[in-house]
Amino acid sequence: MIDQIFSETLKILSTLIKFQTTSGNSNLELIKYCEKKLEDAGAKSFKTFNESKSQANLFSTIRGKNNSNEKGIILSGHTDVVPAVSSEWTSDPFIARKKDNKVYGRGACDMKGFIACTLAVAPLFVSKKLKAPIHFSYTFDEETGCLGAPLVLADLKKRNISFSACIIGEPTNMKAINAHKGYNEYITHFTGLSGHASNPESGVSAIEYAIQYSNKLLELRDELKKRNSKKTIFSPSYSTLQIGKISGGIGANVIADQCSLEWEVRPINKEDGEFISNNIDAFAKDILIPKIKKNNPKGNIKKEIIGEVVGFNKEETSEAVNLISNLTGDNSKNTMSFGTEAGLFQNSGISTVICGPGSIEQAHTVDEYISYDQLKQCLKMLINLQKRIESI
Ligand SMILES: [Zn+2]
Numbered sequence: 001m002i003d004q005i006f007s008e009t010l011k012i013l014s015t016l017i018k019f020q021t022t023s024g025n026s027n028l029e030l031i032k033y034c035e036k037k038l039e040d041a042g043a044k045s046f047k048t049f050n051e052s053k054s055q056a057n058l059f060s061t062i063r064g065k066n067n068s069n070e071k072g073i074i075l076s077g078h079t080d081v082v083p084a085v086s087s088e089w090t091s092d093p094f095i096a097r098k099k100d101n102k103v104y105g106r107g108a109c110d111m112k113g114f115i116a117c118t119l120a121v122a123p124l125f126v127s128k129k130l131k132a133p134i135h136f137s138y139t140f141d142e143e144t145g146c147l148g149a150p151l152v153l154a155d156l157k158k159r160n161i162s163f164s165a166c167i168i169g170e171p172t173n174m175k176a177i178n179a180h181k182g183y184n185e186y187i188t189h190f191t192g193l194s195g196h197a198s199n200p201e202s203g204v205s206a207i208e209y210a211i212q213y214s215n216k217l218l219e220l221r222d223e224l225k226k227r228n229s230k231k232t233i234f235s236p237s238y239s240t241l242q243i244g245k246i247s248g249g250i251g252a253n254v255i256a257d258q259c260s261l262e263w264e265v266r267p268i269n270k271e272d273g274e275f276i277s278n279n280i281d282a283f284a285k286d287i288l289i290p291k292i293k294k295n296n297p298k299g300n301i302k303k304e305i306i307g308e309v310v311g312f313n314k315e316e317t318s319e320a321v322n323l324i325s326n327l328t329g330d331n332s333k334n335t336m337s338f339g340t341e342a343g344l345f346q347n348s349g350i351s352t353v354i355c356g357p358g359s360i361e362q363a364h365t366v367d368e369y370i371s372y373d374q375l376k377q378c379l380k381m382l383i384n385l386q387k388r389i390e391s392i
Contacts, residue, residue: 012117014096017105023080023144026054042126046153055140057152062125071164072133076114078142081107085339101372109358113370114169121382145307149341153348165320166345169356174377176324177354181266182311183339187304193296194257203255210259309339320353327384
């Protein structure tokens with residue numbers, strides 16, 4: 001049976017890769033395809049949209065023949081992928097290429113491979129009497145700050161549906177992940193006034209303000225280290241801050257009117273993220289902005305939020321983690337250092353675990369791939385889930 005489902009998985013994955021669902025782009029064609037597949041299998045669906053209706057989250061439910069009121073299990077994946085520059089790839093990133101028991105293509109591993117597995121297994125759920133419903137949640141724009149998931153979660157709350165567990169199929173080599181740090185990403189834009197370097201009074205250097213702002217961030221970074229003396233499960237055991245890119249200016253003899261700073265925080269708890277935001281915003285507002293605006297009304301400092309992904313906290317006893325251990329036969333639990341939608345599902349009161357096919361090392365890379373073996377391991381887990389729901 002698994003061979004047949006596996007060949008169906010490969011077909012579906014090839015189709016999914018063809019939809020160019022780079023974050024920010026429309027994913028409606030992909031959602032239409034998934035919705036049709038699930039509804040053909042007997043699922044009932046509803047969708048939530050972004051403001052311009054160019055992107056959708058799909059939430060579909062298979063109740064089985066029993067129409068049971070038991071709490072169900074969510075299989076969750078994001079439909080967007082990070083950008084791909086065709087010229088860097090061995091072949092077209094949006095056409096699946098099979099070689100050496102691997103499927104290459106943008107999103108193969110993060111995370112259309114998991115979505116393909118869930119779609120391929122769906123008919124199996126329908127053909128059985130389920131004791132609890134199975135739900136499929138496919139979201140938009142996870143990679144750019146989890147923009148889609150909050151909409152679907154708000155909708156589920158309105159519909160008053162509760163769940164026993166959520167499995168998020170991000171690439172973890174099919175290992176259970178029960179916690180990760182938050183991930184906050186920002187670009188701060190500085191606007192000064194250009195002028196000739198020989199006359200410093202004629203301009204306002206945006207770069208010099210970016211430096212003062214950077215120094216404050218580094219000061220706050222030291223505070224972060226001190227704030228978390230207690231041992232945590234994360235490594236490193238404190239919240240981190242990094243300035244990753246600084247751009248601005250045109251040459252030594254021109255006062256720079258523009259500068260931007262790209263930086264991130266990986267907080268081990270919500271408070272650390274708020275500590276940084278509150279302090280740097282107050283520093284900009286009270287100290288830097290009044291100075292940069294003096295004699296230069298256009299002067300300004302603006303912090304743009306690229307994404308604020310909430311952390312995923314370890315649950316003392318986790319129904320979702322126990323479920324995965326039962327399904328995969330692997331009792332190990334790990335933490336990881338990249339952000340996912342897990343914290344959002346958890347904050348909605350749903351026991352959550354991250355476990356999916358493929359390695360994070362292949363995600364976001366040129367010539368991204370997923371191995372046949374990982375897809376098969378995921379299918380085995382899903383088939384075990386079906387058996388389990390049938391016999392709960
Ligand atoms: Zn992902």
